[in-house]
C-alpha cells in the first residue's frame with residue numbers, strides 16, 4: 001500500500017484536505033493525524049473492522065484498549081450512559097486537552113475498542129486538525145499513538161512514516177506536536193479517581209480542580225520492580241536510566257558511558273542542559289533545562305528516535321524531577337529502560 005501524506009497547516013486549516021482524510025476514515029481506513037500530545041492512528045470507533053486494522057497495523061495485542069476521541073461533549077454521553085459529576089467537572093476544566101477519562105461504556109461501544117472491558121476511555125484533543133477531522137467524520141475516532149507496538153510514540157509525521165509507512169492509507173502532517181507525551185489516563189469510575197497513566201495534565205493540576213486523586217499502584221511504586229514491567233516506549237538502543245541526583249548522577253553516567261565505549265559500543269547521553277558540559281568527552285543530546293519540564297516532555301520522544309536513527313547502541317538518560325510533567329517523563333523513561 002502507498003501511504004498518502006497530506007500536509008495541513010494547523011494555523012490555517014484547509015477544510016478540503018480534512019474532508020479527504022475524513023472520507024478515508026468513513027470508508028473504514030486508517031488515517032494518522034496530529035494531536036497536541038502525539039500523533040494518533042485513527043479509525044472510525046464505531047466500525048469494528050476499521051478498528052481491527054489499527055491493531056493489525058501496529059502489531060498491538062487486542063487486550064490493550066483504545067481511546068475514543070471526540071470533538072463535542074455531547075458525544076461523551078453517547079459513549080457512556082454513566083457520566084459522574086466529577087467527569088463533567090474534569091471535562092469542563094481540561095477539555096479540549098491531554099486528559100483521557102475512563103468511564104462505564106454504553107452499548108454503542110464495541111468490545112474491540114475496549115478490550116472487552118465494561119469501560120471506555122474518551123478524550124477531546126486540543127488540536128485543530130484533530131478536532132476538524134473528528135467533526136468532519138461525524139463519528140468518534142479510536143486512536144492509539146501512531147507507532148509500532150512497544151516503540152517510542154511519534155511526535156512528527158516523519159516518525160509515523162518511519163513506523164507505519166506502507167501499512168496505512170494516509171498520514172496528516174501537521175508539524176511537531178506541542179505536548180510531546182501522551183494524555184493522562186484517569187479512571188473516574190472509582191472514588192477517589194485514579195491516575196492509570198501519568199501524562200500531559202499533571203497530577204498537581206488535577207488536584208487543583210478535584211482535590212483528591214489516587215495514583216495507580218504502578219505509579220505509586222515508581223516501577224521499582226523491573227521484573228513486573230512490560231517494556232514500552234522502547235528505542236532500538238538499550239536505554240539506561242540513571243535516577244541518582246546531582247554529582248552522583250553525573251558520575252555514574254560517566255562511569256557507565258566509559259564502560260560501554262570500552263566494549264566498542266556507540267553510546268549517547270540524554271542530559272539536562274545544565275549538565276551538558278559535564279560530559280565533554282561523550283556524545284550528548286540535550287532534553288532541556290531540568291526546570292523546564294514542558295520543554296523536556298516535548299523533546300523526549302524525538303531525542304530517543306534520533307539516537308536510533310544515528311545508530312546509537314546505548315542511551316544513558318539522566319532522570320528528571322518527578323513533579324508536574326516530570327512524572328509523565330519518568331514513567332516513560334522507566335518503561336523504556338525496562339528489560340525487553
Ligand code: TXA
Pocket residue numbers: 035037038039040041064065066067098100102114117119120121125143144145146181182183184185196197
Ligand atoms: O495522548 C494520547 O492519549 C494519545 C493520542 C493519540 O490521543 N493516545 C494514546 O493512545 O496514547 P494509546 O493507545 O497509545 O494509549 C492509551 C492508553 C493505554 O495505556 C490503554 O491501556 C489505556 O489508555 N486505556 C484505554 N482504554 C482503557 C480503559 N477502558 N480502561 C483503562 N485503560 C484504558
Ligand code: MG
Pocket residue numbers: 144145153
Ligand atoms: Mg501508545
